[in-house]
Amino acid sequence: MKSVRPASTEEIDEQLRELAEQLTRMDQRLRRLERQVAATTPRGWECTVCERGWVSARGGVLSCNRCSFRRHL
Structure with missing residues (x-):
C-alpha cells in the first residue's frame, strides 16, 4: 500500500x-x-385583472399601472 x-x-x-x-x-x-x-x-408582474398592465408594490400597496386594481399589504 x-x-x-x-x-x-x-x-x-x-x-x-x-x-x-x-x-x-x-x-x-x-x-x-x-x-x-x-x-x-418589468418591475412587477402581469395584472390578472386587466391582463395589460403591470402590478408593482410601493409602500405596502399593490397597484396596476393600467387599471384600478389596488390592494394593501
Whole structure:
C-alpha cells in the first residue's frame, strides 16, 4: 500500500486562496447577470385583472399601472 502524504499548510492556504478568488469571480458574474435580467424585465408582474398592465408594490400597496386594481399589504 502506498502512503499518502498529507498536504502542507502552504498548499492548503494556496488552495483556499484560489477557491476564494474563484468564488469572487463567480459572485461578480452572478451580479452582472442579475443586472442584465433586471434591465430587461418589468418591475412587477402581469395584472390578472386587466391582463395589460403591470402590478408593482410601493409602500405596502399593490397597484396596476393600467387599471384600478389596488390592494394593501
